[in-house]
Amino acid sequence: MLSYLLAIAIITLIYLLLSFGLSLQYGSVGLINFGHVGFFAIGAYTSALLALSGVPLFASFCAAALAAGLTAWPIGLISLRLRDDYFAIVTLGFSETVRIIIVSEKWLTNGVQGVPGIPRLFSSLPVGFEAQLATAGLLLAVCTLAALAMWRIIKSPFGRIIQAIRDNEDALKALGKDPARFKIQVLMLSSALAGLAGAFYAHYITFIIPEQFVPLVTFYVWMAIIIGGVGRISGAIVGTVLLMVFLEGSRFLRDFIPGVTEVEMASLRIGVIGLLLILFTLYRPQGIMGDYTKR
Template sequence: MEAYLVAMAIITAIYVLLALGLNLQYGLTGLTNFGHVGFFCIGAYTAALMGQIGIPWPISFLAGAALAALAAWPLGLVSLKLRDDYFAIVSLGFSEIVRIVVTSEQWLTKGVQGITGIPKLLGFLGTGLTQSLAVLALLIAVNVLAGLANRRIVRSPFGRMIEAIRDNEEAVKALGKDPAGFKIQVLMLGAALAGVAGGFYAHYIGYIVPEQFIPLITFYVWMAIIIGGVGRISGAFAGTLILMIFLEGSRFLRGVIPFVSEVEMASIRLGIIGLALVLFTLYRPQGLMGDYTKR
């Protein structure tokens, strides 16, 4: 039981990191990033490839974050010239390009065969509960750090500026500020967070293949921040937790719903997840942690 809860908590914590990055980009700056999974993928492959040749994880995670941020830079340049909805399309295209490049560059990534045998984090603790708990503790520490850094950003002049860009970009320009640099910085910061999340993911699952990095992941993260409350740091935490409770908790419905076959149950489960999400957004459109006073 404990090991299952820890596994769920680890996956949740990885998604919180992704959500924090997206919240910075969309929630605070208004960048409609539909390609978040691309940065996640870059981080995961960097960490996996470096981990396999024995480079310690702190270095490979930083490298993954750096590469993801670097990949975000040209995307940021593009975003300056595009309106919101067009940026959404371009970013979605970006994540698909990343996936196809990873699929095609077989000399490096082994293509569709995927990378197997990625070592566990903190492997000296064995493979039992202690090791999982240690990984979880590490993840929580990274999450708290990222959350605090986010809060710091929100309260700084930089934070006020990006929120101003989100609310009215023209007004920001009229005040003589240039939104371009800020947008690029935010995009790179969010991407770096996703890169770190990718590193944790690769080492935790132990096997990565391009088919894991599909747009569905991006949209899970979107669901999480919408449930939690767009633009709220606490929302990224709460939203991810609720999403995971919906996704995983629904497995235990088997015990309470009689008269359906096992096959039907799988479909019912996905239906219930969808229904719960729809009801949630219907009755609480501003999200769990959202502000009642706005909108």
């Protein structure tokens, strides 16, 4: 039971890195990104393939973050010419394009067969509780550093400028600032976090396939930041934890509802999670950690 809870904690921390990145994009700049999972996949495959080629894990993790961040640069250029809703569609198409490339380029990614045997973190420790605990500790440290970095960014002059972009981009242009440069920088930084999360995911699971990087992952992260409170570090943390409670807790619904098959239970889980999201949107649109003086 303890190992199961620790495994859930590790996945929660990986999703927390994704939530930090998406919260920075939407909460601070107002970018609606439906393709966040694409950068997650780039990070996972980059680190996995490099590690299997003999590259040290520290270097492969850095390369994963760098590859995801650099890939976001042309996407950021596109965002300058599109309204928010069109940008959302473009990013969704981007994530699916990444997945299709992973499936098609079998010489590099092994296609739908996936990439097995990825070196795990703390391989010197025996497989089991100790290795999981060390991985969770490292992830917790990385998430803490990411949260502190986000807090510094939000409180800095740079943070005030990107929040001004979200509130009134035209007014910022009138003051002589260039919103384009700031949008691209935020998108690259957030995507680098997603790439780092992907590297952690690949080396924890030790086996990745294209079907692990479907758009549903992005929408799970959106659910987390909406439930917790958009644009707040505390909101990303609380929302991600609650999301995992919903996803994992709903697995036990079958114990209380007799006569439901496994297939029916999968649909029921999605329905319950969707209902919870609707209720949060209706009665707590600012999120749990949002401003309680507003509706």
